[in-house]
Amino acid sequence: MSHYTTTGLDNRKIALWTFIGSECMLFGSLISTYLVYKGRSLVGPFPHQPWTDPATGQTYPAILDIPITTASAFVLLMSSVAMVLAYEAVKHRHDPKVTFWDKVFGNSKLWLSVTIILGAGFLGFQSFEFTAFYHEGLTLQRNLFGSSFFLLTGFHGAHVTLGVLWLMSLLATDIKRGLGPKDAGTVDLAALYWHFVDVVWILIFTLVYLIE
Amino acid sequence: MAHDHAHDHGHGEAAHGKPKTTLYLITAVVLTIITAVEVWIFFIPAIKESAAFIPILLVLSAIKFAAVVMLYMHLKFDSKLFTQLFVGPLIIAGGTMIALLALFGQLSK
Numbered sequence: 008m009s010h011y012t013t014t015g016l017d018n019r020k021i022a023l024w025t026f027i028g029s030e031c032m033l034f035g036s037l038i039s040t041y042l043v044y045k046g047r048s049l050v051g052p053f054p055h056q057p058w059t060d061p062a063t064g065q066t067y068p069a070i071l072d073i074p075i076t077t078a079s080a081f082v083l084l085m086s087s088v089a090m091v092l093a094y095e096a097v098k099h100r101h102d103p104k105v106t107f108w109d110k111v112f113g114n115s116k117l118w119l120s121v122t123i124i125l126g127a128g129f130l131g132f133q134s135f136e137f138t139a140f141y142h143e144g145l146t147l148q149r150n151l152f153g154s155s156f157f158l159l160t161g162f163h164g165a166h167v168t169l170g171v172l173w174l175m176s177l178l179a180t181d182i183k184r185g186l187g188p189k190d191a192g193t194v195d196l197a198a199l200y201w202h203f204v205d206v207v208w209i210l211i212f213t214l215v216y217l218i219e
Numbered sequence: 220m221a222h223d224h225a226h227d228h229g230h231g232e233a234a235h236g237k238p239k240t241t242l243y244l245i246t247a248v249v250l251t252i253i254t255a256v257e258v259w260i261f262f263i264p265a266i267k268e269s270a271a272f273i274p275i276l277l278v279l280s281a282i283k284f285a286a287v288v289m290l291y292m293h294l295k296f297d298s299k300l301f302t303q304l305f306v307g308p309l310i311i312a313g314g315t316m317i318a319l320l321a322l323f324g325q326l327s328k
């Protein structure tokens with residue numbers, strides 16, 4: 008249940024924005040750690056360059072796969088679009104729906120489901136990436152790149168997982184009794200969290216994957 | 220005094236306002252185009268090896284970041300307090316990041 012504070016704002020929303028502010032500092036520290044250790048690994052695999060182990064002669068390819076990560080970044084970006092459409096659909100549940108597109112965009116179950124599927128799809132991409140990296144010799148203990156990379160992206164993946172669970176609970180409520188304008192504040196909280204997870208990935212995609 | 224409310228007063232788009240579907244869809248197209256440009260320049264050696272590569276990527280990334288935060292997270296339409304709660308820690312995080320990179324000599328590379 009939400010309450011108005013003396014600021015005239017929803018107390019839950021103030022709390023969530025404060026939480027998001029603290030998350031900014033958490034991810035800021037994780038990204039900083041990755042960047043500080045960038046290029047300081049003594050042994051491969053490396054993110055953008057192949058490496059041959061002088062002891063064994065084994066060659067490790069450049070580990071990051073930009074086309075795959077581009078696809079996963081696009082999937083997460085589109086999940087944000089679906090989320091904001093879900094929020095709009097809940098908020099305007101009782102508006103008259105005349106055209107076909109009014110009905111499509113006014114279907115909160117559809118957009119919540121799309122958001123969940125895309126979020127789960129992103130996690131699938133991440134699982135695939137982590138598994139591929141492991142088979143190519145990159146582990147959490149292998150080098151500084153492995154430690155800082157898995158820590159950063161793993162933390163982000165955990166946030167996405169939490170977001171998917173949150174959205175699934177909203178979808179269950181929507182199916183059970185239908186979400187309407189009175190629930191818009193509740194959906195807004197989940198949406199804010201989800202968009203934050205998306206903007207963190209926007210930064211990670213550029214700073215970790217694209218900048219060598 | 221406590222009340223159960225669906226919306227806070229500071230929300231610029233009240234329940235009775237019109238849906239912003241078109242704005243959100245246009246933003247999605249812009250975000251997609253920017254992402255495509257980011258990846259495209261990554262695969263163009265002439266741009267990738269130039270000094271402008273990193274600044275271009277950072278600017279494009281900042282535009283995407285700002286678009287999502289201002290429009291999808293509706294900070295543009297919402298109470299200034301939320302902006303302060305977000306931007307304050309963001310500045311601290313950014314400052315810490317720059318300080319650490321400078322301290323460990325990563326900015327001079």
